[in-house]
Amino acid sequence: MEEIEVFGFDDFSVEMQDFEVRKTRKFDRMWKVEMGGSICQAPMVHAGIVYFGSCNQHVYAVNAENGKLVWKFKTFGIILYSSPVFWKDTIFIGSYDFNMYAIDAKSGELKWKFKTDGEIAVTPCVEDGKVFFGSKDQNVYCVDGETGKLLWKFKTNDEVIAAPNIHKGKLFIGSFDKNLYCLDANTGRLIWKFATQGEILNITPILINDGVVYFSSFDNNIYAVEEQTGKLIWKFTTGTYGNSGNPVIHRGMLFHASRDGNLYALTLDGRLIWKFTNKEHLSTPVFFEDKIFTGSEDFNLYCISLQGKKLWSFKTESIVFQKPVVHDGKVLAPSWDCNLYAINIETHDLAWKFRAEGSPSYLPPPYESFEVVMKIPARDIEEEKKKQYDFGSREEEHNVSAYKSRITYQLSTHYREKGKYQVDSREEEF
Numbered sequence: 477m478e479e480i481e482v483f484g485f486d487d488f489s490v491e492m493q494d495f496e497v498r499k500t501r502k503f504d505r506m507w508k509v510e511m512g513g514s515i516c517q518a519p520m521v522h523a524g525i526v527y528f529g530s531c532n533q534h535v536y537a538v539n540a541e542n543g544k545l546v547w548k549f550k551t552f553g554i555i556l557y558s559s560p561v562f563w564k565d566t567i568f569i570g571s572y573d574f575n576m577y578a579i580d581a582k583s584g585e586l587k588w589k590f591k592t593d594g595e596i597a598v599t600p601c602v603e604d605g606k607v608f609f610g611s612k613d614q615n616v617y618c619v620d621g622e623t624g625k626l627l628w629k630f631k632t633n634d635e636v637i638a639a640p641n642i643h644k645g646k647l648f649i650g651s652f653d654k655n656l657y658c659l660d661a662n663t664g665r666l667i668w669k670f671a672t673q674g675e676i677l678n679i680t681p682i683l684i685n686d687g688v689v690y691f692s693s694f695d696n697n698i699y700a701v702e703e704q705t706g707k708l709i710w711k712f713t714t715g716t717y718g719n720s721g722n723p724v725i726h727r728g729m730l731f732h733a734s735r736d737g738n739l740y741a742l743t744l745d746g747r748l749i750w751k752f753t754n755k756e757h758l759s760t761p762v763f764f765e766d767k768i769f770t771g772s773e774d775f776n777l778y779c780i781s782l783q784g785k786k787l788w789s790f791k792t793e794s795i796v797f798q799k800p801v802v803h804d805g806k807v808l809a810p811s812w813d814c815n816l817y818a819i820n821i822e823t824h825d826l827a828w829k830f831r832a833e834g835s836p837s838y839l840p841p842p843y844e845s846f847e848v849v850m851k852i853p854a855r856d857i858e859e860e861k862k863k864q865y866d867f868g869s870r871e872e873e874h875n876v877s878a879y880k881s882r883i884t885y886q887l888s889t890h891y892r893e894k895g896k897y898q899v900d901s902r903e904e905e906f
Contacts, residue, residue, distance in 0.1 A: 513814035513834030529555030543828035547584030570596030588624035610636025628664035650676025668706035694718035771796025
């Protein structure tokens with residue numbers, strides 16, 4: 477049967493035979509973010525202090541009990557996905573100014589910084605006094621945690637926007653060149669690599685459990701591969717729009733938040749147990765007893781049962797982009813509205829909030845790297861054409877092309893409307 481393709485996505489009164497989502501270009505949403513006060517990484521808590529960065533170029537330390545400022549440190553670039561990591565009274569965090577920073581956790585004073593040739597958007601990993609991280613310059617770096625001196629670097633074939641993890645002397649990290657790399661953590665030597673069909677953008681560290689490496693890709697799959705060899709064990713296909721996080725494990729189950737708005741609960745051998753469906757992208761979940769906490773691009777923090785049922789939600793003024801943190805009976809949720817919220821787990825009430833300076837940053841639509849293609853049988857088009865374009869002798873002028881143009885406009889317009897995430901002061905609507 478002859479079909480035409482219509483581009484865009486939303487509900488409209490046309491009978492559809494089929495549709496699919498196509499990725500049109502390399503995912504680049506993170507590089508279009510503009511400076512502002514938005515908070516877009518998981519906070520880190522140590523010794524009663526909460527540490528986090530902001531798109532206003534600052535790193536903050538606030539009191540975990542009351543949200544009062546302890547100190548702040550200024551970099552010269554946006555701090556987006558790079559969550560702080562603690563080691564020996566030092567905070568490590570990356571910035572869009574190309575630098576990895578080592579900051580004294582008590583005073584907020586600079587210890588050292590290491591400059592790469594590209595933006596650093598990811599959370600580092602610290603092991604045996606070494607700091608591991610990737611850069612937009614396509615390299616994986618290992619530097620000395622005490623001095624910031626380069627120990628080794630490894631070149632991939634595209635941007636590295638993936639949080640690394642170390643296990644038994646091996647470094648696991650993904651790249652936009654679509655490969656997961658296993659490197660010798662001491663030398664940077666390649667041990668093996670595993671190829672996917674999409675960019676690997678992992679804001680949270682790769683999961684390694686019982687000899688298995690779990691990770692995801694923008695090709696819409698979750699992968700489980702052998703730690704020693706990189707051989708595929710299984711893969712699970714999520715919905716459309718790719719993946720930008722990694723699975724986490726809790727009570728013998730894998731949990732994964734996909735960009736299609738679903739939180740998946742899987743067995744360790746990749747079988748679906750349940751999924752919690754939301755209208756917008758969910759953040760990597762965290763756990764407290766029998767509760768799951770996840771943020772959403774619909775502005776909410778959700779509390780979900782281990783059976784996948786919503787228990788309660790807390791509404792912020794913007795996207796809850798990254799995973800929350802549980803500390804001392806509170807959930808700490810970072811929001812694009814420039815606030816870090818501390819929410820009481822039992823009462824669901826706000827305990828305190830800390831606002832970073834500035835207005836919300838500009839953020840592109842979440843799905844602009846994709847288009848939805850709907851395939852409509854030609855016979856349905858002919859019937860619709862007759863209904864919509866019955867102008868007597870002029871009917872021949874209103875052919876399938878005219879019909880296709882009309883539907884294309886309808887769909888693409890609705891699709892763009894769905895993806896409005898301009899959240900700075902230039903926009904009247906959120």
